[in-house]
Amino acid sequence: MDSQLIAILASIMLQASPLIIAVCGETLSERAGVVNLSLDGTMLLSAMTGFVAGYLSGSLIVGFAAGAAVGAFFALIVAFGHLALRQSAVAVGFVLTLLGDSLSAFLGQDFTRLPGPKVPKLPIPILKDIPIVGPIFFNQDAMVYFALLLMAFCYWYIFKSRPGLELRSAGERPEAAFARGVPVRRLRYVYTVIGGALVGIAGAAYSLDVKIGWSEGATRGLGWIALAIVIFGGWSPLRGALGALMFGATKALATVLQRTFPEVSVVAFNALPWGLMILVLLAVSGKFTGRLIANAPPRLKRPLRQLLQVAPPAALGVELKEG
C-alpha cells in the first residue's frame, strides 16, 4: 500500500476518534433509557472550555478534565429535568444545544485563534512497525488509543458484563428491572452523567488534538452527526465506532475528490455528510429496508435484518413507573 493512502487512513483514524468517544458516551446514556439531545451544544462548550483550561494551565489533563466536567454538568441537567422533574428530555436537551452554542461563543470570545497545547504523538514500540496496521492504529496519540480502548471496553461492559445487563435492563424493561431490585433511576442518572462526561472529553479532544485551538462554532454539527451515528450503530459501541470511521472516511474522500475535481463546487462536498445522514437513517430505520427484507430470499432474511435494521432500546425516553 502506498504511503499516501496510509497517511490518509491514519488521519481518518485521528479525526474519527473524538466521534467514537462521543458515540460511546451517548450509547451508554441511551442504553440506560435517557436521550441526551444536547450533544452539539455540549461538544461546542467543552471544546471551548477544554481549550481555554488547557491554554491557561498549560496542562492537557486539566483541559480534558474541564471538558469532561462541562459534559457531565450538561448531562446532569438533562437527567435531572427528565428523571426528577419529568420534563421532556428532548426539550431540555434542545435548549441546552442552543445554550451551549451561545455560551461557547460568549465565554470563548477572548480565546479565539490562539496556539495551544497539543496531545503529543505516542507511537507504541513494536506494534507501530507492523506493516499497514501499525502506522494507522499504533503511530497515533493517547487520545486515539483511549477511543479504541473505550470502544472495546464499552462493548464488553454493555453486552458481556453483569452491570451492563442491569444497564440494558434499565433501558429495555425498566419496570421489570425495578421489580428485580435494580435501582433504575440511579443507574439512569449515573450513565447519563458518565456518558455526558465522555461527550465532554470528545469535545475537548477536538480543540486539544484534532483541530488545535478555538474559534466560534468550531465543532458545530458534529454533535448531531454523533447522535445520528448512535442510531446507525444500533446502540452498539462497535457498530457506532464503525459509523464514526465511515463518516471520517467520507469526509476524507470528499477532500480528495475536491482536489481531483476542482471544477465541482465545494458545496457539493459540504452537503455530503448531511445527505449521507438522511440516507443512512433511511436505510437502518426506514420502511424501504423493511420491504426489501420481506422480499428477500428466506435464507438471507436474518442476516440482512441484522445488518440493516436497528431498534432502539425499548424504553428509550420512557419514564419508569415506580409502583
Place this chain on the structure above:
Amino acid sequence: MKGWAWLERIWPSVPILSALALTSLLLLAFGTSPVVAFGAIWEGVFSTPERMLTALAFWIPLLLSAAGLLVTFQAGLWNIGIEGQFILGALGASWVALSLHLPAPLQITLEILAGIAAGALWAGVAALLKRWGVHEIFGGLALNNLAIILTNYLIAGPWQPPEGGSFRGTVPFHEDAILPLLGSTRFSPLSLVLAAFAFGLVVLALRNSAWGLRLKALGRNPRSAFLLGVSSNREALLAMLFCGALAGLGGAVRVLSWFDSLRQSISGGIGYLALLVVMLAAFRLLWVPLVAFFFAAVLNGSITLQLRTQLHSSLGDILTGVMVLFVLLFGDPLRMRGLRKARKASLSADRPKADEATSPEES
C-alpha cells in the same frame, strides 16, 4: 394549603428573575455592570421610534415561525427543521425577486407565494422522511444544513453578482421587489398585516376547528387518535406543510424587508429561536406574540450592547436560553410539588420504611 396560594401566583417570575441574575453574574465576571448592559439593550430597542420599528421588523418573521410551530407541536411533532423551511422561504422569494421584474403588487405577491411554497416543500420532505422512518428531528436537522449549503451554493454560483463580488450575498433586489418599508426603517406594514392574519388563522385552526382537535388528539395520545379514526400520517403531513408554509412566509418577509438581497446568514437562527419562543410560552397561544417580541427586543438590543461594550452579542442568546431552560425545569410549581407527592405516595405504598427518612419536609 392556603399559604401556598401567593407563592403559586408569583412563582412564574422566579425562573425569569433567576435567569436575569445568572446573566448578571456572567456580565460581572466579564467586568461589565449589568445595569449598563441591560440599559444598553433597553436603549437599543426603545430609545427611538426607528429602533422600536426595527425590533418589530425582526419580530414579524419570528412570530410567523412560532405560529407555525404551534401547529406542529400540537400534533406532537418536533419540527426542528423549521430553520431550513425558513431559509427555503427566503430562497424561494429571492428566486422570484432575481428572475422577474413585474409591477410591484404582482411581483411581491409572487415572491411571497414562492416563499410559502418553498417552505412547505422543505417541510414536506421532512414529513415524508418521517413517514419512511427517519425521526423529524434528524431529518429536519440534516435538511437545515442542506438549506444553508444550498444558500451558499446559490450565492457563490448561479446567483453570484455579475462583477464577481463577494461570497456574502447576491446583488440587491430591484425596488419593486422589496416590501414597501416605513420611512428609512426595515419595518414593512404589509408584513405586519400578513403576520396578524397568519397568527389569527393559527388560533382559529387550533381552537375552533375539527382539524385542530384531531391534531390535539394526535399529539396527546396517538393510539386513541388512531382508534378515533385520525390518520396520523395525513395529519402530521398537513401540520408540517402548514408550519413550513408559515416559516417560508417568514423567510420571504425576512429577505424582502430586513435585507434587500439574499445573504449567507439569511435566517441567523430565527427558526431555532422560534422553537424557544413556543417553549417559553409553554404552548399557550396568546403568549406567543409577547414572548416573541421579548426575544426580538433582547436580541436586537444585544447588537447595541456589542457596539457599546465590545461584549459578544451572544449574550442575548444566553439570556433567552437560560430563561427557557429555567422555565422548563422550574416553571410549574404545581407540577413539582404534585410530582413529589405522587412519588412519595407510591414509594410509601411499596416501601414504607424507606419513606420515613425523607418524609418530614412535605406538607
